[in-house]
Amino acid sequence: MSLFDDDRPAKKTVHEIGSDLSLLSVGDLDLRIALLQQEIERLEADKVKKHAGRMAADNLFKK
Structure with missing residues (x-):
């Protein structure tokens, strides 16, 4: 472990649709x-x- 590990940005939590949830x-x-x-x-x-x-565009061009 490096002294600079705390300086790194935290990994962002993401979710992939259909991913394995068991763990x-x-x-x-x-x-x-x-x-x-x-x-x-x-x-x-x-x-x-x-x-x-x-809707605004539709109303503008209807006139």
């Missing part, structure tokens, strides 16, 4: 569920924003 603890599963819920919220917010932009 994960309950805490790891809770963390991944929270990350996926945050990602779903981010995706839904972007969907709403894009839908609003699409």
Whole structure:
């Protein structure tokens, strides 16, 4: 172990859809569920924003 190990950025937790879950603890599963819920919220917010932009464009070109 090097003296500089603590200076390295922590590895970001990611989840790959369909990955093996058998080696994960309950805490790891809770963390991944929270990350996926945050990602779903981010995706839904972007969907709403894009839908609003699409509706504005449709209304502009209908006139």
